[in-house]
Amino acid sequence: MLDLRFVRSNPEIVKEALQKRNSSLSLDDFLKQEENRRKILFDVEKLKAQRNSVSDEVGCRKKNGEDAQDLIQEMRKVGEEIKALERQLRKVEEEMEKVLYEIPNVPHESVPVGVDESGNVEVRAWGTPRQFDFEPLPHYEIGEKLDILDFNRAGKVTGARFSFYKGLGAKLERALISFMLDKHTEKGYLEVFPPFMVHRNSMIGTGQLPKFEEDAFKIEGTEYFLIPTAEVPVTNLYREEIIDAEKLPIYHCAYSACFRAEAGSAGRDTRGLIRQHQFNKVELVKFSLPENSYDELEKLTRDAESSLQELELPYRVMNLSTGDLGFSAAKTYDLEVWLPSFNTYREISSCSNFEDFQARRASIRFRREPKGKPEYLHTLNGSGLAIGRTLAAILENYQEEDGRVRVPKALIPYMGVEYIG
RNA sequence: GGAGAGAUGGCCGAGUUGGUUGAAGGCGCUCGCCUGGAAAGCGAGUACAUGGGGUUGACCUGUGUCGAGGGUUCGAAUCCCUCUCUCUCCGCCA
Numbered sequence: 316m317l318d319l320r321f322v323r324s325n326p327e328i329v330k331e332a333l334q335k336r337n338s339s340l341s342l343d344d345f346l347k348q349e350e351n352r353r354k355i356l357f358d359v360e361k362l363k364a365q366r367n368s369v370s371d372e373v374g375c376r377k378k379n380g381e382d383a384q385d386l387i388q389e390m391r392k393v394g395e396e397i398k399a400l401e402r403q404l405r406k407v408e409e410e411m412e413k414v415l416y417e418i419p420n421v422p423h424e425s426v427p428v429g430v431d432e433s434g435n436v437e438v439r440a441w442g443t444p445r446q447f448d449f450e451p452l453p454h455y456e457i458g459e460k461l462d463i464l465d466f467n468r469a470g471k472v473t474g475a476r477f478s479f480y481k482g483l484g485a486k487l488e489r490a491l492i493s494f495m496l497d498k499h500t501e502k503g504y505l506e507v508f509p510p511f512m513v514h515r516n517s518m519i520g521t522g523q524l525p526k527f528e529e530d531a532f533k534i535e536g537t538e539y540f541l542i543p544t545a546e547v548p549v550t551n552l553y554r555e556e557i558i559d560a561e562k563l564p565i566y567h568c569a570y571s572a573c574f575r576a577e578a579g580s581a582g583r584d585t586r587g588l589i590r591q592h593q594f595n596k597v598e599l600v601k602f603s604l605p606e607n608s609y610d611e612l613e614k615l616t617r618d619a620e621s622s623l624q625e626l627e628l629p630y631r632v633m634n635l636s637t638g639d640l641g642f643s644a645a646k647t648y649d650l651e652v653w654l655p656s657f658n659t660y661r662e663i664s665s666c667s668n669f670e671d672f673q674a675r676r677a678s679i680r681f682r683r684e685p686k687g688k689p690e691y692l693h694t695l696n697g698s699g700l701a702i703g704r705t706l707a708a709i710l711e712n713y714q715e716e717d718g719r720v721r722v723p724k725a726l727i728p729y730m731g732v733e734y735i736g
Numbered sequence: 737g738g739a740g741a742g743a744u745g746g747c748c749g750a751g752u753u754g755g756u757u758g759a760a761g762g763c764g765c766u767c768g769c770c771u772g773g774a775a776a777g778c779g780a781g782u783a784c785a786u787g788g789g790g791u792u793g794a795c796c797u798g799u800g801u802c803g804a805g806g807g808u809u810c811g812a813a814u815c816c817c818u819c820u821c822u823c824u825c826c827g828c829c830a
Contacts, residue, residue, distance in 0.1 A: 357788070363799060370811040372810095373810055374756090387809095387810045390810040391810065557746090
């Protein structure tokens, strides 16, 4: 969320940001309400000040055994007025809060302006897509032929967009999780294993709620949500805390299962592992000083890229345009891996700087000096990487004509075999 | 799930016949004195949010905050209600 005072004193910046994001949100009503809010607040505080001083006098008189009935009568009326004004104030604040929580982050100046993903800009590419001298199969066909992926039985047991991994398929999934956690831990990310469910306030903290409730799975009969990414519990790890500046930056990596309702994606990527209701992911999360967060974003992106490089999977890095940028992000690099059966690059990681947008929502602050004023820190995160899509990319990029799949060199120690099949 | 106890400032911990308690005391921290230096000792200072004024984050001032929300009252950390979390015991379970 944006700082209310920032919105108040820089309405033109916010309006421009909304426009760049093709948002229809109108700010003018909001600004009028803010003016109104401050007026009511001013009035109510004046009355409270009066009540406080008169109440002191009542106490004084009673102590001296004097009568204070006249003051009490008078204050009874003031009390009524205060209550009425507070009701008004609460109503205005509730309405404003709704809007404030739905204003997206202001894109960084280096973000290209665009209407949708077609406005994304390629920053760099790595590796060369392999030339096949046979027709490469899609990963779901490879997986089913090798009997390491089973979508049909998952449909029977649970439903569409779920899958079973079997044998070396299950082992490959597990190997990728271990591999990535090991690599990132070596780079200085502290591993955490988070809860897979969080309460509503954590979802609000990272920006999934209130706007995108239909995308989340909620546990019926509770206030818990299944996490759509480890970003949610790990970023909220320090919610409502004030961190010493010398502890920053903090780097965490976390494996978690991720659960997404995929509302509105009917008909898209219905086959295979690309778009599932449940998938595994290793996530990188950073807490940074504000002045360093864009350097940290570059490093974070490189760290996510290194996993693809070690697995020798071709990819490209895209700077997302204002039309494709996520709600909470100020800037995002997507890593897109080459998928032969799609004959294109597909998103496998998303690395974002949220600046203080999430930190303000979750109240995560830091102190530069022991007696300094707390400031909001900057949060960042990126997939390092989405495991299911990585597995799909390995199956497709490493497939052989005889139907087997070669195991990437980096994974052989984890797999114990050189081929699947 | 059942029974009980509790939640106060960075930490520990007073305060439960409602009225100079934003909150005693201690620890920690910051600055100063002392010292060749350090420790000890002494002195001073040590919350956050928000409204208004202003030399527009020097400063002055109002309001709110003693787990969260609501209520009673002229006035609530103190009384009432609801919720959350923590601890102990029992039950259950991986």
